Amino acid sequence: MIKVLLADDHSIVRAGLRSLIEDTGDMEVLVEAADGREAIKQAMDNPVDVAVVDLSMPGMDGLEVINRLTASKPELPIIVLTMHEEEQYVVRSISAGAKGYITKRSAPEQLVSAIRQVHGGGRYLSQEAAELLALRVARGERGSPLDSLSNREVQVLRALALGQTNREIAEAYHISVKTVDTYRFRLLKKLNLRNNADLSRFAISQGLVEP
Amino acid sequence: MRLRTILLILSLLALVSTAVGGIYYYYSLQESALVLARRRAAGQTEVLTNQISSFLSQNQKPVKALASLAELQRAAADPGEANLAAANLVLDRFQKALDVDVCYLLNRKGMTIASSNRRSLDSFVGHNFAFRPYFKQALAGKAAKYLALGTTSKKRGAYYSSPVLGPKGKIAGVAVIKAPISLLxxxxxxxxxxxxxxxxxxxxxxxxxxxxxxxxxxxxxxxxxxxxxxxxxxxxxxxxxxxxxxxxxxxxxxxxxxxxxxxxxxxxxxxxxxxxxxxxxxxxVTQWAFKPYVRTTGVVVLGLCIFAGLGVYFLYRKASQEINRRRSAELELRRSEERYRRLYHKTPALLHSIDPNGRLMNVSDYWAEAMGYSDQEVIGRRLVDFLTPASRRHAEREVLPRFFRTGNAKDISYQFVKKNGEVVDVLLSAIAERDDEGRMVNSLAVLVDVTALKHTEEELRQAQDKLSEYSRDLERQVRQRTREITSFMKYTPAVVYMKDADGRYIMVNSRFEELFEMSTERVWGNTVDSLFPPDIASRFHRYDQMVVRGKQPVQVEERIPQESGFNTYLSVRFPIINEIGEVSRICGIMLNITDLKRAQEKLRLLSGSIMESQEKERRAIARELHDELGQVLTALRIDAVWLRQRLAEADPKAGSRADNMCDLIDQTIIEVRGIATRLRPPALEDLGLVDALEWHTSDFERRTGIACVFKALQVPEVEDQLAIAAYRVAQEALTNVARHSGATDVEVVLGAEDGMLNLSVIDNGDGFSVELLSEGKELGIAGMRERASLAGGSLAIKSAPGRGTEVRLSVPLKPTAGETS
Missing domain, CATH: 3.30.450.20 (PAS domain)
Structure with missing residues (x-):
């Protein structure tokens, strides 16, 4: 039985999530918390296996909660559950120590598998979140050739380097095939490269993809 | 001209005769030279023939002597070896003694049996010379001489032969001497x-x-x-x-x-x-004949020829000059006469001449024209016929008799009558011309038409009157304008003053007196240094210098301390430039805009607080939407998904309804989030400016397809108000890029430097002319400026058609105190 701590300031959301979790049969919501302070207290006081924490809560915001929890109870995996779909939140959360990140909208489909995955010692990230993390790492220092590229261009670069087709990329990022081609052309021009093979080499050299 | 031709012919004749003489002399010289040459040739030839004769007789005797020698006679008769040897010896001796080419002996048949050259290559021995005439003659008993080219030696030579007698007096052979002809x-x-x-x-x-x-x-x-x-x-x-x-x-x-x-x-x-x-x-011959003469006579003849030529030329020149001089003198005389006539007739003066009877002999064209007559009508008539009766009397009784007596008249006032009856006032001066015996023959009178002069005098007087009237009018206008200006100066709400080029006040208005609490009398003629405290004086002085140097108006806002505190004045200082381009006056107009400034400031604060409350409101609504509505929708979705899963198998119809419900809820969540984010991006508060801009730029790219690169260069924590201002400016600028620029790339750069936060939005779009920018029309630039100024910073826009656009916001990281108060 996986014991879960559920921290969200909205009781109806908590109720919904609780039913999602308990429907599985091998998980239970051990404790709930309505704000950050309470969440920390409950996590410390109870033998919970996984903490599911909303990012925006009154009193203390989610990031702060993650920070404190990873400091005082590092073995407890935390899944960030949020309304925010902006990738920037992902980066902050992961760097604060969260092991998983899902939006509330995708909770019904993903929460359970996310809990399982982090409880098993893994991470749970959406594809876009993973890419953004990679980009952040690659751009770690100033003066990188990636500086002249926009985020979307970096994403397309990465996808192309991984060998995805234009159509696959278009579907993945909800853009037209023609737009993907435009990005490809812009990349070649900006980076002064000739073809997709060059792009792959470049992406590897910048640490965007594994060799 | 005829004289010149004669002169020319004469000179030619002189030259021809000299030339003919020269040629004749030349031929006679040549003839005598030929005679002389012939004579010389005859002499030379005689000498030569004699020399040849004597040369040819030179070896005649020796050859006879040689022939008569016993050794040769023996050898000729009996050509035994011993005899021939003896003969050869003799021949050798002779050859040496006579210094000839060869001495040799021929037998009767002409064959050479002994010779002095027997040892040389062209030896004669064995050669037959019977064909030679000298042999034939010698065989006939006569000595002979002969000139020929040697057949053996190929040398020319002179041959001398003589018969050699044998024992019985018979000719046994011939002795020959061949001599060289070098002497010949x-x-x-x-x-x-x-x-x-x-x-x-x-x-x-x-x-x-x-x-x-x-x-x-x-x-x-x-x-x-x-x-x-x-x-x-x-x-x-x-x-x-x-x-x-x-x-x-x-x-x-x-x-x-x-x-x-x-x-x-x-x-x-x-x-x-x-x-x-x-x-x-x-x-x-010719040369030889002339050589001595060319040296002596030749020079003399040449000299004579040159002298004759020069003489002819000189005389011809002299004569020509004389002719020319006479002709030009004649021409000059004619011209002078013509000039005088023309002068007389064409001069624009009234001239006439009378004879001793008082009849007109001549009038100038101008005279005729002025009086309206033709020449024919006046010449020969009496002068007095053209005068008014009064003038005629005066002329006949006094003027003319006196003139004939004294020979001159001066400034006589006459009245002439023109052909059309008009009367002309003239002043007449005249002089008589007398012949050698003192009789008057001609005269010249000059008339001055004083009608016009009198008329002009009248006009001048009128003009003077008009002029004085004008000047009175002008004076009145000046006074009027002065009153006007004075009124303006007096009632204008602005402070007005005027200074001369050295900065001394020469005029101030009543407002000036009030503002600085100084009377006109106190100010007049003084400079700022003696009127104002040093700080104000130096400031005024500096502005004056700018006006004088730039020769252009200078507009500034300045604060002047007054009893009620500092007041703000908008002051314009401008130069008055004189005719030669120098600054002659420095003028100033100062308007108190303290109230205006206060109102502006109030407005600014108001606008700031409106914007602030707007932001607050937006944030509240966004939070409400996001947190409350969003969460409810989330919970709803969880249930809907649960329902969908449950019903999917049990009741497929209800399941698909639940599916639709899920989709609807999904869309609603996205919409609510969209509205909330547009009102106020949560990232700005939660994550800060850098992350908010990063998200916004990538969202921008996603929405517009315009490549958007965001660069953050070491940006510290930014205060909330500032972050909102920067974020909104970036948002507005990017909106403009998407709507108007046509750009394909845009760069957003955020950085901090020297306590300033800088945000640039640079696109590669069409750009526009900044001068033509109408503020606030649609580009939201007024809004951006407002935000910049509320944050205590500034907004700059750089653009040109075809060069893209850069919007740059600069705001202090820490709000400076007192700026907004």
């Missing part, structure tokens, strides 16, 4: 300007001072001649070509080159068939 040649080859030839039988040239002629025929020869020459073998084996000399006249020949010679010929004494020719170069 020396006598022939002499003289450099002449050519000498020794010509043998058949006209073959045997020797000559011209080596190229030797062994050629003198005249053109025929084939028979050649055969005859060959037969004699006298001149070798030939050939004997023609020397090229031909006769051109009596005693004249020409050589191949065409040079002419005078020739003289003479047979050689005692040597029949041989002649001497003496050729004298004709050109040399």
């Amino acid at each position: 040649e020396t006598s022939i080859v002499q003289g450099d300007m002449d050519a000498t030839l020794l010509v043998g039988p058949h006209d073959v040239i045997f020797s000559s001072s011209r080596p190229e002629w030797v062994n050629k025929t003198l005249w053109p020869s025929t084939l028979e001649d050649w055969e005859a020459i060959a037969r004699t073998r006298q001149f070798g084996e030939g050939p004997w070509p023609w020397s090229g000399i031909r006769r051109t006249g009596e005693h004249k020949v020409a050589d191949q080159r065409g040079e002419e010679y005078l020739y003289y010929t003479r047979p050689v004494t005692n040597f029949p068939g041989w002649r001497v020719y003496y050729l004298t170069d004709l050109s040399m």
